[in-house]
Amino acid sequence: MGFIWGGIFLNPSILNFIQTWSNIIIEKCFLRAIRLTGECPMLSRYKAVFFDVGGTLLRVHPSVGEVYAMHARSFGFRGSGDELDERFRRVWEESGGVESLGNQSNEAAERRFWHDIVFRVFKPYGGLCNFENYFERVYTAFCGKDHWRIFDDVVDSCIFDKLKQEGIVLGVISNWDSRLHTILESTGLAEHFDFILASAEVGSTKPDGKIFAEALKQSGVMPEDACHIGDDPYADAHGAETVGMDAILIDRKGRHKKDSVTIARSFMELL
Numbered sequence: 677m678g679f680i681w682g683g684i685f686l687n688p689s690i691l692n693f694i695q696t697w698s699n700i701i702i703e704k705c706f707l708r709a710i711r712l713t714g715e716c717p718m719l720s721r722y723k724a725v726f727f728d729v730g731g732t733l734l735r736v737h738p739s740v741g742e743v744y745a746m747h748a749r750s751f752g753f754r755g756s757g758d759e760l761d762e763r764f765r766r767v768w769e770e771s772g773g774v775e776s777l778g779n780q781s782n783e784a785a786e787r788r789f790w791h792d793i794v795f796r797v798f799k800p801y802g803g804l805c806n807f808e809n810y811f812e813r814v815y816t817a818f819c820g821k822d823h824w825r826i827f828d829d830v831v832d833s834c835i836f837d838k839l840k841q842e843g844i845v846l847g848v849i850s851n852w853d854s855r856l857h858t859i860l861e862s863t864g865l866a867e868h869f870d871f872i873l874a875s876a877e878v879g880s881t882k883p884d885g886k887i888f889a890e891a892l893k894q895s896g897v898m899p900e901d902a903c904h905i906g907d908d909p910y911a912d913a914h915g916a917e918t919v920g921m922d923a924i925l926i927d928r929k930g931r932h933k934k935d936s937v938t939i940a941r942s943f944m945e946l947l
Contacts (some may be wrong), residue, residue: 703926716838718924718946719903723894724845726916728882729852732863732926736818737825740764744797747814751804758873762799767796774851776912786853788875790815819855820899828864829928831849833943836868845895849904850880850886851911868924870895883906883915905946913937 719725727733736743741761744833745753771793776783794811795803804810817823839846846869849855853876860866871894872889892899900918906912907926916923917937924946925932925939931941940946 682917696802697742699818716842716947718834718940719835719839719844720842720924722844723897723901724846724847724892724903724904724905725839726849726891726895726904727869728904728908728912729848729850729856729860731907732827732905732912733830734826734851734859734863735826737823744794744814747817748798748804749812750801751806752766753801753804753924755799755801763797763800767793771796773911774875774885775881777875777881781875781879781881783853783876787815788854819858819862821859824859824863826863826865827928827943829942829944833947835943836944840868845870847891847895849882849891849906851875852876882906882911883918885915885919888916888919888921892921905914909937938947 715924730736739757739761741759742757742759743762744764744936745757770788774786774789777789779839782798789929794814795807796802798807836846848856848869849859849873850873850876853921856874856876857866857872860869860872866872870910871891873891873894875881875887878887878890880890882888888904891904892902895902900922903922903924904912904916905924905926907918909932913923913925923937927936927939930941
């Protein structure tokens, strides 16, 4: 048996599909309404909450390697995005990441850092034709929203709205260059924060204490009244704790052991 709706015959499988998705949409709307009026027991006691960005709020889309490969085709690259992903991870680990800049960070230093990273990623493939032009293109490509996605649990938690309702100061502490502002604006995240601190602008990369101290200064709270949320045990958790702040480690893939730091598998666990 089927059902005729608007002159169109709908068979049972289509009806089940429509009903299933209708229920999902209704449930998500219902949960969103609850979260907007609920509390965040893990965070309500703080006067300020700070957030890391990469790996915590945003992820690269589809991946760093895929973005590199996409823009490298016209420069002679014929390899795969998967190959570049693996190469990028290796080069990143060897370099020590942008954290290696410590309190020597600035716009020029971080640009040189990324120039070196990208150059080393392509070196085993014989480099690229016109590498300088390629670097400018891919460096700029990461400015917009096309290659970034907000994690689903961040969106579903409505955490920024809830914390704002409680009068909590919200800030960003991120190891990033000045492109961070454009990225957060284009993804719609910037409006949630009272201030945004990019390491290149502060002259300090996490876990260096200077950038955390600047966040405390701008929020006007004491370390014991602030909490930093990030995905890196060293840069985020250790860095925050060294200045007397609490930290929550976002570990979506369950990679880290729960030692002294508080771990959440999802932003939903913070509600």
